[in-house]
Amino acid sequence: MAQTSVQSINDIVKYLEEKNLLPIYFLFGDDNFSVESALSILQKKIEHLILSAFDKELINAEKTTELNNIIDLLYSFPFGGGKKLIIIKNFEVIKDKKPLVDYINNYSNFSILVIIYNGSLSRNDLSKEPYVSLLKNGFLFEAKVLKGEELVLWFVTLAKKNNFEISQENARTIIEIVGEEKSLLEMHLQKFITFSQGKKLSLNELIKLSSQTKQYSVFDLLNSLGKGDKPKSLLIANNLLDNGIDIIAILNMISKFILTIAYSMEFRSQKVSDKEAAKKIEMSEYFYQKCKEAKFFLNADKLENASRALLNADLSIKSTSMDSKTILQVLITELLTNVSKNPFET
Template sequence: MAKQSLPQINQLSKYLTKETLLPIYFLCGEDSYTIEQAVDAIEKVVSPLLGSGFDRDVFSGDKSFELNQVLDQALSFPFGGEKRLIEIKNFEKLTDKKSLSGYVKDPASFTVLVITQNGSVSDAAKEPYNLLIERKYLFEAKPITGSELADWFVRLAKKKNLDIPEDHARAVIEVVGENKSLLEMQIQKFIDYSNSGKKLTVEELVKLSSPTKEYSIFDFIGSIGKGDKSKSLEVGFNLLDSGVEIVFVINMVAKFIMTVAQILDLTRQRISENEGARLAGVSYYYYINCKKATFFMSDTRLHNASRALLNADLAVKSSGMDHKTVLQMLISELLGEVATSPLQN
């Protein structure tokens, strides 16, 4: 059976005025950033309707959480204002989720109950989720990726009077990752750096987005692409010392190798660089940098790189090997001599 499509959190704006307030907002999904933003938006509408601080409560759920006690509180009248605001976090940790069903059927008109759940709803046909959906109280926040995420980043920057082209946004996302909170933090850094109002180059954006002051992941990829073992070790160790996770490094190298393999194929087809970047699903800046990786521009080296990445991934997951040792092994296998015989195992 196909998974039921749930109402999306972008529909919430229809219910964010005094006249359209819902008695219950159940916000769930993998996009915690958007859920937090939605909670802030609801609070902004409800806060002027509260009589005092006693009309606002925030609870964090766990296995021992007594949901019925909170629901009884939701049924009690406000201290003097028009509304009572109650927020329950981490609904996924509660053991008595079905207790919410009775309240969903007959919620208090003077209470706004905001419930957040980390993660998606596994079975929308079960209570209380089916009742929440039926009454249009449930909203899901799905994570966005690719061009959709880049477009979101561009629009967020524009709200703060910062002009970032979509291609540059993609380059920043490739460095920072797809965490919206981290991406938002980069925008403030960009604003502080460009206080003169000048438009930042993609190189400046990437440098500012780097998790370490000395080197970025792009520096590591660049040294790998040139076949420079000593520089790769220097940059790689610097990244680990600065708190970058070995899994992130391996994933970025895997993406790099996959892109180089695509470039090799697209170049043979005489595809233009702009079109190639689009087909590869990466920014033009990243595509061009990968194209400079002449060391890996052969099927033999790419095949060897795939094995090196597999070995590194297995070392991280199935052994207690020190992360610097794993990185050293990865670099040695990536940049070492490879046999060219077709009989090689």
């Protein structure tokens, strides 16, 4: 029966046993981590079927790459008599993709073709060849970027597979500190496992391991901003940049910080509990409470001013040659401008 929808890249595990191996695996999507992980799993699963080093080839495609030449390799008999594995990366740059359609309809029984396409495919793309034929035969696997609770569950599951226990609430907090990049989350998980030595880590221990640089963390910056402490905020911001934290990551955390403060003011007026409020905006209760403590910004005028400052910083990154330290210095100065008296300040 013809396939009618694109399969998740997680479904690739259904097709890795020798009895149900596919002749073609087309892996694509915006989640590069999942694509590379799937490729690694696939290679490990079938390596025992490849009996000669000459029967495995990785091709980094270019605009001038001829698919017909690769298809000739797929049809040539394996040196070792087992299976042949051909991996094509950067498939999206190949100009003439038509030869793949013929191969899909008349593939080699002893060859396995893995194609890596960087990025997503639109609905319009999927209505054209070779994607129509790939979809019809069940050879397409998409790696979508996980967000929100899906990413939290992925991290909890990954931890469980590595015999490390972490609650969904703590996982949510770690993601807010580290960010949503799976490779970074996996790296931090390995750090937790090494540090824990088989013991369960507290939330404070997890936070310390997740956010520490040589001296300060992004959370230290948010805390100092929330207090309106400009000198310390500038010191921490420079330290973060010096220790390799990207300015985009810093801006994203400050933006999330300001937005959460705005939410907290609304929830405060509605007398919504911290736990319920954090759940409504899919955020850890820990981070939500930290935002509530940011007294300097508990004022509508200051929040509006902060939004303008963040927009200006974003525009500076995209349209000027201004260095990161200068952009952050200007941002912090604008953020901590006393627009009006804060009713929560004492």
